Amino acid sequence: MTKVALFDEELQDMAAIFKVLSHPARLAILKYLSETKVCISGDISDKIPLSRTSVYQHLVELKKIDLIRGEIVGVKTNYCLNVEKLKMLKEKLNLFLADIEKCNNNCCDIKNC
């Protein structure tokens, strides 16, 4: 039923990135990983108001676009940010939004149009 596939790949691509970032739990995970000095394993679940399973699913979403990585160490898994990827995404979003910003509309009486 979704018609997402009918749009330009660029738009699909950008939208997919925004989508991963569109849930507070995933943002909370990113923030937590950026704040802990060490790449803490799944006790992320303790820091977030969701069950372990739910947190795990969000981790999977973040891993899908390589925003985080997990290194298995014994029984535990150390998750950590892929800062390089994060920077790349930020740049990508910036370029995209900057491009839209170059608006030369002029018909509305709205101040900033």
Added chain:
Amino acid sequence: MTKVALFDEELQDMAAIFKVLSHPARLAILKYLSETKVCISGDISDKIPLSRTSVYQHLVELKKIDLIRGEIVGVKTNYCLNVEKLKMLKEKLNLFLADIEKCNNNCCDIKNC
């Protein structure tokens, strides 16, 4: 069932912005509005592979966060970007992501961690 409300307001806020940007139709609308010299009304529907009603719903989403505005002129409505708002959002996203970028993790053997 959603537990979104349990997260920090800042995170909810950021996630909500990302969510609006997480559908290619909405990005296509923004792009189209930025490209047309004039703020074209609802014939946006012709430029997008969705029914008029569906496009309208996406317009509503964009209006909710004041990213676009509609000026009624007779029977028509001229939609246009709120460039000022777009710039503000971009800045906001940037600050948020930049903050996360300041990662000082050091446990993983992953290069960019």
Added chain:
DNA sequence: AGTATATGTCGTAAAATTGCGACATAATAT
């Protein structure tokens, strides 16, 4: 070997999003 702990996988219910047709409204044209 047997147990405990940490992850990962699956199925499923609840909720939200997407997409659209049918109808309502409101301004213009004849």
Added chain:
DNA sequence: ATATTATGTCGCAATTTTACGACATATACT
């Protein structure tokens, strides 16, 4: 006044997302 055109509103079906419990697996510990 009536017809036309452009928007806006509602309700509904299909799909996707969210959230979690139950079970599987795999490593360490005694």
